[in-house]
Every structure is written in structure tokens, then in C-alpha cells.
Amino acid sequence: xxxxxxxxxxxxxxxxxxxxxxxxxxxxxxxxxxxxxxxxxxxxxxxxxxxxxxxxxxxxxxxxxxxxxxxxxxxxxxxxxxxxxxxxxxxxxxxxxxxxxxxxxxxxxxxxxxxxxxxxxxxxxxxxxxxxxxxxxxxxxxxxxxxxxxxxxxxxxxxxxxxxxxxxxxxxxxxxxxxxxxxxxxxxxxxxx
Ligand code: IMP
Ligand code: MG
Numbered sequence: 001x002x003x004x005x006x007x008x009x010x011x012x013x014x015x016x017x018x019x020x021x022x023x024x025x026x027x028x029x030x031x032x033x034x035x036x037x038x039x040x041x042x043x044x045x046x047x048x049x050x051x052x053x054x055x056x057x058x059x060x061x062x063x064x065x066x067x068x069x070x071x072x073x074x075x076x077x078x079x080x081x082x083x084x085x086x087x088x089x090x091x092x093x094x095x096x097x098x099x100x101x102x103x104x105x106x107x108x109x110x111x112x113x114x115x116x117x118x119x120x121x122x123x124x125x126x127x128x129x130x131x132x133x134x135x136x137x138x139x140x141x142x143x144x145x146x147x148x149x150x151x152x153x154x155x156x157x158x159x160x161x162x163x164x165x166x167x168x169x170x171x172x173x174x175x176x177x178x179x180x181x182x183x184x185x186x187x188x189x190x191x192x193x
Pocket of ligand 2: 043045102103
């Protein structure tokens with residue numbers, strides 16, 4: 001049962017819709033990488049919920065690794081240049097790498113990271129994102145695996161946060177940008193359902 005939605009909040013994707021799509025994506029990746037052992041790389045923290053489900057939908061001996069980055073928000077123009085706070089544990093030379101993201105918005109962060117990863121000499125490098133906010137794209141990107149197109153809204157849940165909270169909602173809601181600051185008041189009741 002879906003809970004009643006507070007004003008200004010609507011369900012973008014239900015738990016069932018997410019599960020069905022993630023299962024299909026896992027199967028597709030399993031077929032495409034049959035006989036290989038890809039490493040799934042997630043940028044902390046938004047992509048981790050998706051990664052955990054995607055990983056278990058793949059019938060491959062895949063491994064996972066994580067990076068943590070910080071954006072240089074101070075600069076006037078967003079450039080995508082990031083500082084690596086935690087690097088991968090293992091090198092990716094000659095590995096088949098799949099970067100798993102929660103959502104691609106401007107694409108600036110990811111295109112910068114892909115450039116950095118490419119320099120490390122992986123055998124292949126692909127992107128799998130749950131959501132794609134294509135209308136906001138600044139840096140063009142090839143997305144090999146896509147869960148869902150996303151409208152230009154602020155999405156929260158299933159790994160996506162509002163100021164670090166509500167990543168553990170099992171579904172994804174869309175909220176008006178103006179409401180994000182009051183997310184605790186509006187979204188807290190949804191966690192209890
Ligand atoms: P960009 O593609 O470089 O603009 O940044 C993408 C990152 O911004 C994502 O990985 C998320 O962490 C965050 N982000 C973008 N849109 C949303 C959203 O609607 N909800 C929550 N986080 C978002
Ligand atoms: Mg992210």
C-alpha cells in the first residue's frame with residue numbers, strides 16, 4: 001500500500017516499479033558481460049542503494065568498489081572538478097568498469113570522474129544510472145544502462161537524499177525545489193509506512 005502523499009509531494013516511482021526495472025537491468029548487464037567479471041563503481045553515497053539491488057540481480061562474479069568525492073561548490077561556475085576524498089581500494093587497469101549512479105543531472109561531476117577513471121586504463125568503462133534528468137544536461141555523456149528518465153524535479157528516496165536524509169525511503173518521490181528545506185516535516189510521515 002502506498003501512503004497518502006503530503007501536498008507538494010508526488011510519487012515518482014513505486015517500490016514495485018523500481019524493483020522490476022532493476023531486475024531487468026541486472027539481467028541485461030549479466031547477458032552483456034557474460035564470461036567477464038565487471039567491477040561496479042559507486043560514488044558515495046546516493047548510488048549505493050541502487051547498487052546493492054542491481055548487484056544482486058546480476059548472475060555474474062562481479063565486484064564492487066567505492067569512491068567518495070567533494071565538489072568545489074565555492075567556485076562561481078560549476079565545472080564538475082572534484083576532489084577525491086576516498087579513492088577506489090583496487091586499481092582498474094584492464095578491468096571492465098561500470099559506474100553506477102543514482103541520478104545524472106548536469107553530468108558535470110560524472111564526466112569529470114569518467115575522464116579520471118579512463119586515464120587508469122580500464123578495459124572498458126560504461127555508465128549505469130537509475131535516473132537521468134536529461135533536460136538539465138550540460139556535459140554530454142553516453143549512458144549505456146538507464147533505469148528511468150526523470151523530469152526536472154527534486155527526487156528523494158531510494159538512495160537520493162534531501163540534505164542527507166530520506167535515502168532510506170523505499171520509493172522515490174518528487175518534491176518542489178522550494179520544499180526541500182522543509183523536507184523533514186513533509187517526508188517524515190512517509191518513513192513510518
Ligand atoms: P551532476 O550530474 O554533476 O549535476 O550531479 C549529480 C549528483 O547530484 C547526483 O549524483 C546526486 O548526488 C545529486 N542530485 C542531482 N539531482 C538530484 C535530485 O533530484 N535529488 C537528489 N540528489 C540529486
Ligand atoms: Mg551522487
